Amino acid sequence: MRLGGKVAVITGSASGMGKAIAELFAKEGASVIVSDLNIEGAEAVAAGIKSAGGTAVAVKTNVADLNDIHAMIDTAVNEFGTLDILVNNTGVMDNMAPVGDVDDETWDFIFDVNTKSVMRAIRKVIPIFLDKGNGVIINTASTGGFSGAHAGAAYTASKHAVIGITKNTGFMYAQKGIRCNAIAPGATATNITSTIHNLNEFGASRTKVTQGVIPRVGQAEEIAKVALFLASDESSFVNGAVIAADAGWTAGF
Numbered sequence: 001m002r003l004g005g006k007v008a009v010i011t012g013s014a015s016g017m018g019k020a021i022a023e024l025f026a027k028e029g030a031s032v033i034v035s036d037l038n039i040e041g042a043e044a045v046a047a048g049i050k051s052a053g054g055t056a057v058a059v060k061t062n063v064a065d066l067n068d069i070h071a072m073i074d075t076a077v078n079e080f081g082t083l084d085i086l087v088n089n090t091g092v093m094d095n096m097a098p099v100g101d102v103d104d105e106t107w108d109f110i111f112d113v114n115t116k117s118v119m120r121a122i123r124k125v126i127p128i129f130l131d132k133g134n135g136v137i138i139n140t141a142s143t144g145g146f147s148g149a150h151a152g153a154a155y156t157a158s159k160h161a162v163i164g165i166t167k168n169t170g171f172m173y174a175q176k177g178i179r180c181n182a183i184a185p186g187a188t189a190t191n192i193t194s195t196i197h198n199l200n201e202f203g204a205s206r207t208k209v210t211q212g213v214i215p216r217v218g219q220a221e222e223i224a225k226v227a228l229f230l231a232s233d234e235s236s237f238v239n240g241a242v243i244a245a246d247a248g249w250t251a252g253f
Contacts, residue, residue, distance in 0.1 A: 012090030014041030016190030026054030170240025186246025
């Protein structure tokens with residue numbers, strides 16, 4: 001039980017990588033808050049965890065809403081007495097629009113979900129972790145967080161910002177027992193593409209330059225194993241790092 005006795009909050013955990021992380025963390029002994037806007041999906045994941053002998057509570061969360069983020073963290077503390085691990089996993093794609101075509105509404109929405117929510121959730125848990133003298137934060141970034149060729153301007157900028165938040169948080173609280181790292185998944189089999197609307201054909205055509213050299217598509221369970229390493233004491237000396245999990249996709253450029 002690598003996470004025995006720990007309490008974890010995982011956003012966007014009704015499906016995809018978040019679901020795989022919640023299930024693996026519970027299997028490794030953590031009590032899990034399954035947080036998602038899709039409450040039916042979150043409840044199904046929580047029920048599956050409990051039927052397998054784990055502990056989980058589903059919480060409906062719109063990560064673009066500050067009150068929902070506070071309620072999510074408060075639920076963890078009220079249900080389990082504390083919080084040890086925060087996984088900021090929720091994310092949405094843009095429509096591949098380059099900066100010349102991006103509109104303010106899309107920009108704001110992408111940043112509210114992908115970036116501001118990360119800052120707000122971390123800000124909420126920092127006092128808890130400082131009081132405990134320890135805590136782990138894991139952010140789901142993207143290979144698009146250090147490359148300009150994987151998505152549109154809004155998504156790319158939002159994930160670059162997540163990497164910046166990760167590095168800054170890891171450095172600022174390094175002597176306070178708090179670790180903050182990010183995972184940068186490459187092409188992974190999830191339903192994130194369902195969040196793409198009104199595809200920008202020009203932007204999408206440009207991303208094909210790099211998509212053609214993807215070694216293979218990863219599985220959500222493979223990303224979950226990276227998250228487990230970062231959540232466990234096995235990564236005690238890893239802080240402020242961004243781990244690319246992409247089968248070597250970005251190693252060549």
